[in-house]
Amino acid sequence: MANIVIVGTQWGDEGKGKIVDLLAADADVVVRFQGGNNAGHTMVVDGEQFISHLIPSGILQKKICVIGNGVVVDPEVLIEEIDYLESKGIAVGPDILKISDRAHVIMPYHKLVDHGRERMKGDKKIGTTGRGIGPSYEDKATRRGVRFADLIDPESFDERLQAIVPEKNFYLEKFLGTDTVDLESMRDQYTQFAKRLNPHVTNVSVAMQKAGKDGKQILFEGAQGTHLDIDHGTYPYVTSSNTASGNACCGSGVGPKDIHGVIGIVKAYTTRVGAGPFPSELFDDIGDLIQQTGAEFGATTGRRRRCGWLDTVILNNAVRLNGLTGLAITKLDVLGQLDEIKICTAYEYNGQRIDEVPANLNYLAACKPVYETLGGWRQDIRAIRRYQDLPELARQYLSRIEDLTGVPIQIVSVGPGRDETIVLDNPFTR
Numbered sequence: 001m002a003n004i005v006i007v008g009t010q011w012g013d014e015g016k017g018k019i020v021d022l023l024a025a026d027a028d029v030v031v032r033f034q035g036g037n038n039a040g041h042t043m044v045v046d047g048e049q050f051i052s053h054l055i056p057s058g059i060l061q062k063k064i065c066v067i068g069n070g071v072v073v074d075p076e077v078l079i080e081e082i083d084y085l086e087s088k089g090i091a092v093g094p095d096i097l098k099i100s101d102r103a104h105v106i107m108p109y110h111k112l113v114d115h116g117r118e119r120m121k122g123d124k125k126i127g128t129t130g131r132g133i134g135p136s137y138e139d140k141a142t143r144r145g146v147r148f149a150d151l152i153d154p155e156s157f158d159e160r161l162q163a164i165v166p167e168k169n170f171y172l173e174k175f176l177g178t179d180t181v182d183l184e185s186m187r188d189q190y191t192q193f194a195k196r197l198n199p200h201v202t203n204v205s206v207a208m209q210k211a212g213k214d215g216k217q218i219l220f221e222g223a224q225g226t227h228l229d230i231d232h233g234t235y236p237y238v239t240s241s242n243t244a245s246g247n248a249c250c251g252s253g254v255g256p257k258d259i260h261g262v263i264g265i266v267k268a269y270t271t272r273v274g275a276g277p278f279p280s281e282l283f284d285d286i287g288d289l290i291q292q293t294g295a296e297f298g299a300t301t302g303r304r305r306r307c308g309w310l311d312t313v314i315l316n317n318a319v320r321l322n323g324l325t326g327l328a329i330t331k332l333d334v335l336g337q338l339d340e341i342k343i344c345t346a347y348e349y350n351g352q353r354i355d356e357v358p359a360n361l362n363y364l365a366a367c368k369p370v371y372e373t374l375g376g377w378r379q380d381i382r383a384i385r386r387y388q389d390l391p392e393l394a395r396q397y398l399s400r401i402e403d404l405t406g407v408p409i410q411i412v413s414v415g416p417g418r419d420e421t422i423v424l425d426n427p428f429t430r
């Protein structure tokens, strides 16, 4: 029996959705533990694509899907996702989807604050997804949040709103100069959401303990990536939650002894959407080619993703911060048209070679990548299903990643489809 955490090692969009969907076949429960609908996790099964923003990516495998206390939930988006899946014949009843009674609710004023602040920041903006994620976590930390336990109890819900809304409206109108919210109509709308979602709301920590006692295997699905972590990422160009693997415990209510492995998802190159430093970013034709071949557009906002070479300074930071026990390399196929491929193995800062990510963003922005160059395999590898059938140069690239990180590769993904994968070591079927 194993419980495994999946995390993104870079700046998000590494292909977590695909790998979670794949591994969920052998798990029993799939749990989201942080983030919200800033996430966009893509699954492609039999040529059909589904992008999940809130529902865990185990849903297409018909596994129990859990939204942990660490997630911030926009109920309207969640209901849309449930309706969409059910219209496709996928059951998402209360026996399948469980929502923590302690998860925080994204309210309309969170989205207004998110947009208003970004507008005010002008060219200093973070480039958030505009989904109200930061303002919602902010209210959680300052004890002004609304949890599902409050949402489904009319008395508590009204009490919370009466206490919070006047201050929010003052801030929205007087400081941000934006629309305000109407307490009554917001309460009516959210009361309808509460009625719909109430049967799903439960004490997730208790449900997970029971699943463990029943011998069920749990897959924890991280959102965003290690370098968007509020503590360890490129602050302030980060999201507002801890994305590192340790938060799988706090964000769902299990203890660390129940985690048996952590797989880091590594895109074979690097992408970033939104603002913030990115040392190995490419501004040339190769960057454009990777962006086009990899169809690098955000799954949530449709924004063009910035592209660059694989960076093992970043990757080794993720190895340490998450305690990675294995890697899943995704989108290897995208590099199949290149004559040579570079890996950033260190930075040069002020004439000195460094292999750590500096905390000061001005220093990080001044870091120049130090590259080593490998040969490109110039071959379409999407049909390959066995490691030994990969071109020699592709295997050399993979083994160099293992050498530079000291972590074994467990999965290699060569296309977006569930079946376009080479599984070397499945932690659930060992």
Ligand code: GDP
Pocket: 008, 012, 013, 014, 015, 016, 017, 018, 039, 040, 041, 042, 043, 044, 294, 298, 299, 330, 331, 332, 333, 334, 413, 414, 415, 416, 417
């Ligand atoms: P996530 O947020 O980490 O789940 O990743 P996204 O879904 O936002 O972005 C990953 C994109 O790459 C999606 O469009 C996936 O369908 C696609 N994808 C995943 N793995 C592969 C792969 O191995 N090759 C190719 N070409 N595309 C992939």
Ligand code: IMO
Pocket: 008, 011, 012, 013, 014, 038, 039, 040, 041, 126, 127, 128, 129, 130, 131, 132, 133, 134, 222, 223, 224, 225, 228, 237, 238, 239, 240, 273, 274, 275, 299
């Ligand atoms: P998945 O789970 C890539 C980025 C935003 C912005 C910053 C803060 O699909 O990998 P936020 O809305 O969270 O306050 O925005 O974080 N960001 C992501 N980038 N993938 C994601 O999720 C992201 N979620 C947030 O672009 O730079």
Ligand code: MG
Pocket: 012, 013, 014, 039, 040, 041, 042, 299, 300
């Ligand atoms: Mg994504």
